[in-house]
Amino acid sequence: MSDERVAAAYRKYGGIIYARCKKILGDEAEAEDATQESFLRLHRHLARLDDPQEAIRWIYRVATNYCFSELRSRRHRPIPVERVPDIAIEHRAEDSMMDRDLVRGLLARVPEKVRTAAWLHFAEGFGQDEVAQILGLSRRTIASRILHFKRSTQRAAGEHLK
Amino acid sequence: MIPIENADRHLSPLELDSLLLPDPVNADMAAHLRTCAHCATARDERERDARHFQRQVFSRTLPEIERHLVRRARGFFRWPFISALALPALATAVLLLPSAPSKVSTPIANTEAFGIKGEPQVSFKVFARRNEVTFEVSNGMHLLPGDHLRFQVQSGGTGFLMVGSVDGALQANVYAPFDGTTSVAIGRSMRAVDLPGSVILDDIQGEERLFAVFSAAPIEKKRMIAALTAHAALPKAQRAGTHHLQLDGLLASQSSIAFTKDKAP
Numbered sequence: 001m002s003d004e005r006v007a008a009a010y011r012k013y014g015g016i017i018y019a020r021c022k023k024i025l026g027d028e029a030e031a032e033d034a035t036q037e038s039f040l041r042l043h044r045h046l047a048r049l050d051d052p053q054e055a056i057r058w059i060y061r062v063a064t065n066y067c068f069s070e071l072r073s074r075r076h077r078p079i080p081v082e083r084v085p086d087i088a089i090e091h092r093a094e095d096s097m098m099d100r101d102l103v104r105g106l107l108a109r110v111p112e113k114v115r116t117a118a119w120l121h122f123a124e125g126f127g128q129d130e131v132a133q134i135l136g137l138s139r140r141t142i143a144s145r146i147l148h149f150k151r152s153t154q155r156a157a158g159e160h161l162k
Numbered sequence: 163m164i165p166i167e168n169a170d171r172h173l174s175p176l177e178l179d180s181l182l183l184p185d186p187v188n189a190d191m192a193a194h195l196r197t198c199a200h201c202a203t204a205r206d207e208r209e210r211d212a213r214h215f216q217r218q219v220f221s222r223t224l225p226e227i228e229r230h231l232v233r234r235a236r237g238f239f240r241w242p243f244i245s246a247l248a249l250p251a252l253a254t255a256v257l258l259l260p261s262a263p264s265k266v267s268t269p270i271a272n273t274e275a276f277g278i279k280g281e282p283q284v285s286f287k288v289f290a291r292r293n294e295v296t297f298e299v300s301n302g303m304h305l306l307p308g309d310h311l312r313f314q315v316q317s318g319g320t321g322f323l324m325v326g327s328v329d330g331a332l333q334a335n336v337y338a339p340f341d342g343t344t345s346v347a348i349g350r351s352m353r354a355v356d357l358p359g360s361v362i363l364d365d366i367q368g369e370e371r372l373f374a375v376f377s378a379a380p381i382e383k384k385r386m387i388a389a390l391t392a393h394a395a396l397p398k399a400q401r402a403g404t405h406h407l408q409l410d411g412l413l414a415s416q417s418s419i420a421f422t423k424d425k426a427p
Binding site: 003006007010011012014015016018019022027028029030032033035036039040043052053056057059060124125126130 | 172174175182207208212213214215216220223224227230231312356358360
């Protein structure tokens with residue numbers, strides 16, 4: 001892939017990748033890093049795909065997985081520089097889940113394979129069919145993972161209320 | 163053009179993201195956006211993020227993306243696949259290297275770098291963000307209170323980094339790690355790494371000099387503070403001409419950059 005094509009793909013899709021990463025990570029600086037890493041994993045797909053919706057599905061799949069792996073590793077790495085609250089997570093009544101931080105906390109309780117499906121469904125608002133399409137899995141698998149997440153959430157709520 | 167199947171429902175995240183692409187917007191989608199505050203808000207949020215990317219991230223990060231892809235094409239990135247085997251041996255070899263006094267090497271770009279002869283060069287770049295503009299900080303540049311600083315480094319194979327400064331009030335500060343007690347692990351990869359997070363400049367005016375100390379093993383923060391304090395105690399003329407910290411016995415490379423903090427307008 002030539003430099004020009006890499007630059008064109010990065011310019012065309014970088015904003016979409018960045019928006020995804022910022023939504024999950026909640027931090028501009030970390031989202032910038034995640035955007036670069038996600039693009040490096042994605043650039044071959046993005047160059048090959050003519051259908052923009054298909055390209056965006058790949059972005060959701062790769063960037064979401066990458067960001068969740070980052071969130072997981074956050075707990076294990078030192079915080080090297082003073083954290084600046086670059087952005088506030090927007091709080092909208094229409095959101096499927098009212099508080100994305102709450103979702104992040106709940107997601108930390110479930111296995112990795114459940115996490116991405118639950119985020120796409122509850123936080124992003126995708127239907128189960130769409131999540132299946134994005135992740136390249138069957139609808140039955142997605143339904144099972146979302147059920148897993150719901151049960152885990154109910155257990156967490158029960159523990160909290162005890 | 164992307165078809166919209168049902169004008170009565172909200173736009174899907176995919177449709178909202180597709181609005182950021184250069185393709186023309188579907189007329190149904192445009193009509194929906196005119197009447198749906200929920201989708202218009204979601205679109206505005208995406209557009210804000212995309213603008214931030216185009217203005218502040220794209221041009222700064224594209225060169226590293228291209229360098230990374232070139233290295234990958236040349237086969238550099240085969241080595242992560244064998245790293246599980248090679249890294250322990252490499253780490254052992256690095257730790258067994260005899261200590262040597264630092265030797266001054268040639269400057270890199272806008273910084274003055276001090277490397278060990280024969281060692282790969284380190285790189286320390288500072289970027290400042292003011293309002294909606296991001297720019298690279300060069301030696302002697304004037305900055306303002308409230309500017310956000312970010313650091314981009316290349317380990318040169320050293321593995322650990324500590325960033326400190328002596329500000330205009332001759333106070334020693336350690337920025338990386340902010341709340342740890344030893345150097346940050348930055349890996350031994352040759353690619354540039356953006357340190358996460360940023361530093362907001364306070365309102366202490368005058369020259370502030372940043373020191374990036376790269377090392378093969380972590381150094382303690384108190385040792386860095388002691389070196390910074392010793393630097394701050396130098397006579398003004400000597401301090402101005404000294405661009406590295408005295409960290410005797412440390413197998414390290416250093417890089418330094420100074421800026422002047424002006425009064426807020």
